[in-house]
Amino acid sequence: MTSSHLDRQRTGAPTDQGTTPAPSLLLLAGPAYFPIAFIARFPFAMMVVGTLTLVVAARDSIALGGLNSAVVGLGSALVGPLLGAAADRIGQRPVLLSSGLVNSLALLALAVVAFSDLPDVAVLAVGFVLGASSPQIGPLSRSRLVQLILHRMPADRRARSMNGTMGYESAADETAFVFGPVVVGLLATTMSPAAPMIGAAVLTLVFVTAFALHPTARVEAPASHESVVQAPARELRAPGVLVIVAGALGVGLFFGTVLTSLTAVLSEAGHGESAGLVYGVMGVGSTILALSTSLFPARFSLRARWLVFGTLMLAAMLAFGLAGGALPVMVGAMAVAGIGVGPTVVTLYSLAAERSPQGRSATLMTMLGSATIVGQSAASALTGSVAESTGAGTAVLLPIAAASLVVLAALGNALLGRGPLAVEDAVTSTEAPPAAL
The missing domain is CATH 1.20.1250.20 (MFS general substrate transporter like domains)
Structure with a gap:
């Protein structure tokens, strides 16, 4: 089989015999990708409401709970683009593995610090670390899928695939943000106010790690022997x-x-x-x-x-x-x-x-x-x-x-x-x- 024939197979273009079907994005990403990426969104969706519930219950202060939720959002907003820049520079896998580990530890730390005798500023500090270390699953998933479409999808199918993918990703984000607080409420009422944080830590360790290790993480990862080609900032x-x-x-x-x-x-x-x-x-x-x-x-x-x-x-x-x-x-x-x-x-x-x-x-x-x-x-x-x-x-x-x-x-x-x-x-x-x- 010639190299050009293999190239056409890899990109989904028809072979000389015209028998190779054009690949779908589901086939290109793999059947496990979408459920992993979807569930990996839940820790962040649970985070803001979960920290509010935890801090209010532990410190008996709605004001502190609201302030802590705002600090979590601020940490994510300030550091999120830096994590994205790091993913562009060194690849998604090391960024996700490190941020996921820090984030899971911060989730557990907040559950401990909130009920401790430490001052309120300690709660806010952990909250900021929690937000800053949040794995950017939604944006990074979009980035992966866009690259798959542009690099692997046949030219005549890219437009429809791009629209459908962006639609799915937005729907996945919204669904997670609708049901994330529901999960928080169920865990907090049936177990304890700290349960949502512990549950989010477990989900982060399992599914963010799985998302990081998925083969699609190599889409934008530079080869070790190649220099990274980036447009000026x-x-x-x-x-x-x-x-x-x-x-x-x-x-x-x-x-x-x-x-x-x-x-x-x-x-x-x-x-x-x-x-x-x-x-x-x-x-x-x-x-x-x-x-x-x-x-x-x-x-x-x-x-x-x-x-x-x-x-x-x-x-x-x-x-x-x-x-x-x-x-x-x-x-x-x-x-x-x-x-x-x-x-x-x-x-x-x-x-x-x-x-x-x-x-x-x-x-x-x-x-x-x-x-x-x-x-x-x-x-x-x-x-x-x-x-x-x-x-x-x-x-x-x-x-x-x-x-x-x-x-x-x-x-x-x-x-x-x-x-x-x-x-x-x-x-x-x-x-x-x-x-x-």
């Missing part, structure tokens, strides 16, 4: 990149303002216990639409999608602001918001895949994740303060402002010229990049 500050990060920040602000203002409005109306259910309406629509983006026609460009669905988010929040506490109107607004936010998140990550400077894919993906975390944490604190000091009627204006930022970033993106390598071009190029595995 200043390319991460290019307008086409920063506008995507601004969009991700707006999405984070949107999540934080919506949940907190919704809780405030429903509490004033005497339906506070319904906040989680009403907010869940947005999550359901968001997940369904995120998974449906692969069905969008190619002529519905990424720039147009961001504008259309971002505007839908803004329209939903205008309706929410005018609802006046009417539950049916708020439910409808959350449903429309979900239709908007799901495809918006998918579009942002697709644009990140398009504009990622050479050798810095993981860095950019973690920048988007960190921007979302910063936005959500800051917005939750700000909206809660506004609702407490001026009332829910003022707090409902903040989701409108957050959605406006998403739309403004979309307008800025539309005004920019095309990036150096657009998804529409990269995933349909007739010449595949060299295989990286």
